[in-house]
Amino acid sequence: MPGLSFRVLSLYIFFLLRPPNAGAQMNQHAVLGRTGVPFSFSPTWQILGPFQIGTREAPWGADPLEYYGGFRSLDFDDEAAFRSSLPSNGLVFWSTVEVELSDVDNAGVAALLTVAFPEIDWSFLQTVYGWAATQFQAWARGEIVHEGPSALPVVLFSDRIIEFWVDGKSYFGGDFYAYRRAPVVLHLEPGRHRLDVRLVRDVRAMGGIGEPSIQVEMQLQPAAGGFELAEDGILMSAAVTGKLVSPWASVSVRNSGLSDLEIFALEIANGSSDLVPLQNFPISVKSGQSRPLAFQFSSLEFNTSSIQIAVKYRPALDHDPISTYVVSQNITHSRSLYNPHKFTFLHPGGIVSYAMIRPPSTNASCARPADMLLPILLQLHGAGVEAESDAVAHALDSVPDICAWVVFPTGVTTWSSDDWHAWGFADVEAAIASLHLWLQSTGWHGVGIDVDRWLVSGHSNGGQGTWYTLAHRPDKVFAAAPVSGYTSIQNYVPYSLWQPADPARTAIVSAALNSYRHEKLAENYKGIPVLQQHGEMDENVPAFHSRLMRKILSETEANSTYVELSGQGHWFDGVMTTDPLRQFYKDQLRNHESRPPLREFSIVVGSPGNMGSKGGVTVEQLDNPGQYGRIDIKISQPSSDWCLYEMNTSNVIHLSVRPWPCWNLRLKMNGASVRGDDLAAAQGEVVSLWLSGDGMWQASSAVDVPATVERRRRRQLGPLDAILRSEGPFTIRYFGSNTASLALQISRNFFQYFGADTNISLGSIPGNASSTGNEVVIAVGEALPRSAYSEYPIQVAGPRALTIVDHAGQRRRYGGESALAAVFLRPLGNERLELVVWGASVEDAARAARLVPTLTGIGQPDFVLLERSSSWKGLDGAVAMGFLDQKWSVSKTSFVT
Template identity: 45%
Template sequence: MPDLDEMGSTTIAFSTQWKYHGGFHALKYDNKARFSSSLAPDGSVSWAIVDSAYPLEQPAKRAITFAFPDIDWKFQQAVFGWAALQYQAWARGEIEVHTQTSQTVALYTDNVLEFWIDDEHLFGGDYYGFRRSPVVLHLDPGTHQLDIRLVRDLRAMGGGYGENGPSIDIDLELKVPAKPLDAVSKILVSDYVDGVLAGSLASVSLQNTDTRAVNITQISSANPYYSIRMVSGSQIHLAPGQARPIAFEIETLGAFASRLEVLVSYELPSSQDNEEILSSFTLSQEVKRRSPYEPQKMTFMHPGGIVSYAMLRPPSKEAQKLCSEASKSSVPILLQLHGAGLEAEDEMVAHALDPVPDLCAWTLFPTGVTPWSGDDWHTWGFSDVEAAIKAIPSWIQSVHWEGPSANTEKWLVSGHSNGGQGSWYIATHRPDNVIALAPVSGYLSIQSYVPYGTWRSMDPKRQGILQASLNSYRHELLADNLKGIPIIQQHGSADDNVPVWHSRAMHEYIEQAVGRSSYFELPGETHWFDGIMTTEPMRNFYKANLPTPGERLESSRLDQQSQSEKFSLVVANPADTGSKNGIIVLQLESPDQYGRIDVDFDGSRCLIATSNILSFRIHDDHRWTSIVIDGWQQDSNGGGNTVWFRNPEGKWASSSLSGDDAEKRSGRQLGPMEAILRSQGTLEIRDLLGTVPDIALQVSRNLHQYFGADTIISSNSKKVATGSGNVIEIYLMPPLPGPELHHAGSLSRYHHLRDDFLQLQRIDEDGHFRASLLLHDGRRRCYETPVGSWGFGGIFLSPLESERLSLTICGTGEEALRFAARFVPMLTGVGQPDFILFDQRCTWKGADGVLAMGFFDHEWKATRSSFIS
């Protein structure tokens, strides 16, 4: 049985310069060694010993607290604010395997981002403690070195601290799998309502803990009360160590059964050729019975091909009486977004609106897939919100609902903490859908929550590229989009989690941009208290902005707003921004800066002024006799859905853009690197040469860990994937000497658009490499590395058909490739542009060591504003 005996005396080194010294993993313990640090007294740190209690009843589990009392944290915070309480360190311990033979274990790493096991480097960990994708290790008997990167994050660990300063708490646990295929999550199943399940879809995450691939052949029912079938029409493949969420569909048969019994059948290769070992096991999950009028778990399919859930509360019987006229048509959706670290089914979330049971609305508590909403209610998390809204009509049909239908196009949006921030995101990005907005204790953006002032210094243009990658989440810069939306803000004056400054500042931004919002500050109240979502101002706001007797919400916001009232639409990324009063931006001229449309009226003329806009669409343009764009009179064609674009001469013309034109970047392809998460189907990870399966596994594990995403891992594939999802390609330059050029990602038939964007070349056998990057004007920028380095690594987006995307991870060697894989979007607030090229200096200089990074324009060319060193 493996345990963590030696973790009782863990050694740590606290240093921001560990990579400069060759990496912490390369250091040997020396209590006399000193390392530079800007935080420590005398500017240096050394090794130290941390003791932890030994839990006799759980020898393979450790909870360890790391703190640095010698640092003057109060002074640091007085100068740098909360950002001073974020720091990094490294710790070293050992794992002892006391068995006589090799042992397979699953390692859980709660609150750890990065670590080494002996000489194996693993990036991603389980920073938020989701525990959905542990690392599978096959350890020989004896001692194994464990190096852990410690990262303190304020949003996850809080801003308070005791006498020893802000600490880092981690949990490590080793489990011995009982079988080659094991469940790493509970079964996700909907609640039982009026004789049926509130959603027919269910799923469970299964992990292959064997050294051989496993095929799941069937998911079936182990009791007679349910019929079960896999959503996939074929076997599901799991690579060694991979975890995947397996979706299946359930049909109820007869009487209600409080337990769901699921039989999982699978096969794996035997030691003999052409033979398979067949096996199965049973999983069990409680099914809860709910009244149609109480919050209930409803399952549905996320666009990324996984099963998700939301808590749904239909209008009560009393609400139907109060808004009987409105119920003859449909009523809007009241969205309630939870804060970080919470599940939508938690009591404090699903029952937060119990004090207001009779609202004339469908109340929806989305989950965003994970307790952190995947990416803070942004790309992946907001897709979950929209999918949950679209699932309500299916619920109405399946339970034979006879009350009011749901107006899935009109939303009153509210949320707490991170959900308050998510409320700002939804309202600024879907202004035509939002009828009212009520953020509570929310922050403006990650950049303003924990300022980036203590990041490593870098070239201002490099920093500008990273900041531009986060443009879509600076809600204060999108405040113009809120015009016409009733807004209430509420915040406790004594909030020590999200400072009240955030709401005060946004109130000021809104007043300057659109002129009105209601703001209520609660004296002496903290971040959360029972009833925070139903205070008197909040209750009055809900009732004032939801239907009342005799009122319907069938008209669009265009009909509600005076046609003579001017407005503006500010866009950071057209892919995630909807329309404002019927006008929607399709493409920006330069994707790294905001686009803007200002609309005014002169009688029956519509006056439009644009900034950084390449194309946009006007819905119902026949409302005006003429349109003036940037001072030029245009004839409205009366088509009711006109697309305007700036032609090569710089003049505006009307036309229709083809969504299948692969040479033009549009739709879901737009946005920085996180656009890869805008997948309409299961993501596929392709190891193009079949030589680095562990990197593909790490990418798969991180996507599943932090987003709950499903991925297909394939190797030696030279054809375009046949699935509907986006693709991640991993390309290691073959270790061949000579002048051959290797076009990273060139195996895709759509890469002919720019298959020579990045060329990697080995010059000689001594580790001398050249990289060549295609610039906007057709010239090439070449880079060379000194002899003995690990060369170059890169990562970049490229197009596939039907608005799909490919993300290519490439390197001249395994070390460079592993570093490139770290840039795959995983945590929020980081910022990855469309392409990044780097060499070994990036490992210790961070973003300041990047050779080139930037964005692609609508023709998939690197923009002129990209950083090219």
């Protein structure tokens, strides 16, 4: 539910820019907390802003103060004026504001900073640009004051902050959604430490109603100076009748010391059971790193009320005695197997995640034999909501007897990691694939599960996730009910106020988001019943989104019903069980098996890496990856022993077909009969079709072609967020000790935003060729190793330059004396990916690192080269960007100057 947590704010500190007699100096007195800790925040902060910024633009730079060397290089000057497009006369000035200081648990202190600019005519701007006009950026400067006698390790939480600087050192990523799982570890010397904070207002995260303001919270807590927990307790499943419903569990740890740590063992400290770790010991935890430790219990029998796990560790390369830290967790004992309860499973990224499950009730009257399989009802939660909360896990309590297995996935985080897209959707599918283990663990003897038949529903961001699931898994979804969902990020808050950029560049950003523009994928919904529900007075996700999709669905001949609830807002008790939804669940669960298959339909694909099949047809490769692919399909069966598939394609060069049960298959592609091997396929056999060099389609029975680095395959397809399709923990390799801090920053962001695990290693250690996980490589200048694919088009051409071979075969050179930065995907063996973060200097590599996936909607294509001017120009500072095709060649739609 975007912005819901901002509906009630305890305090707004409104102030005027450049108030009379604004002091140039911050209050030098730091208020010590009642807890007696020797550190706090300064009560007075200096503010400079507001400045224009577009939706999700910050990772591209786009900070106008960078033109002057950055906020960090500026001193308070109440006479200084800076150009801005937002205020009257186009000028902004310095000002000051008081923060609210408070004590927090664990002997910490917090500073609540609220910034608003009421002298800006936001209402007028909003009448022209909508919610996009209520977004802005500014900078705030305060201090961390350490009045103790010696150096002190602390953790700094940065709620709703994406970027900050401490004593001139940059930290990008922050904690924009206030997850609080991976704070920055600081080792503070006594004295005053400058803290510069970039404030970015984002409507999706902070709401769009009322006077625009930014409220952020910074919190300092003393750290152990070594091993400590990153998250309290143990992530584990519930127990029913004294038995865990799943063996998977994890403990998240952090190293707040100056030396690396090694984990040597995980053991159960109480009870007779044992556990099996999923990582090989010793497990390295770098200084400042947070990471999850995954394991599984060897026995599921737990009649105790709690469990204790002993983590054994010691400093790396040290012969000190091994220390032990005991983590405790109360075991949740569900009263009944039929109540919603937590079960854990393995995410493809090698971490433990959880979902809530509710088996079919014994009272469910499904009018079918007990040995038949029941489908799954997927319920996708909104943003900022925990799946185990009552609002989610008990959302369907008033319909207890529906004929389905109800699954409430998490998507790993309360924001479903990335809006139920690459990482979050992998979590959904992993949860479903693990349901058979639940059956084994519980000894279930009731009705079975049809894991390939889904009724999908969700609220708010979960409504958007419902549209995504419907568009990308149409052969598995037999019905869908998006509730109060938005159509796409670009439609939610338009990108109209980004810094001015060449349309060739903006087109590539838009194309990188093709898979997530659901209004363009609506033809995939044909043949699947859809019930849309939206509150008429929704101020969070306007009903416009559902009205638009209603119109589009009518134009695609989809089976759609629209219900607009008069006088209702975004959320209310019972929103997922209104009368129309109750009837929809009942009707679709009763009738879904009797629907005939489609004989005439279309498939639209943004990226084949995200897309499943429709009508048994799967798009495997696009000709131009920056454009939509399309297939129009007509199926006929003139006789009982053969069937004819007639397909017309656009921008598709490889596809596969699992035909109807017919003994002989005939194919026509774009009006011509297909040549190839014997197509008298056995029932269920997959046929592969590809466009040959002479423009003719060929076909053969599909075989498992070995993965090679020369040919881009399914898990590698898509723009930069394809890196999130990792089959195992990430590895971050850095080259040169001066890039170690960037490796730590990327690792922290992966854990913060995705709950992902990362191994960090010095680049001199070669990547493990047998690894299943994707990798991130960080290098400066000529330290970057060559690609595993010798013909890869982007190469280092000296200490400060890169070359790119464009689609016409021309080699173009970039860099030289300019401050060049780059981020791009390269192939690895076993269908893996390597994300390169490169710069002519460490500072340049840091600019590239900002584009490593964290938030959704950034629009990073397969490769981006940035000049120094991107720091203030944003996207327009990209000198080359675009997509790589199935042969890892630069596509003709790419932007190369």
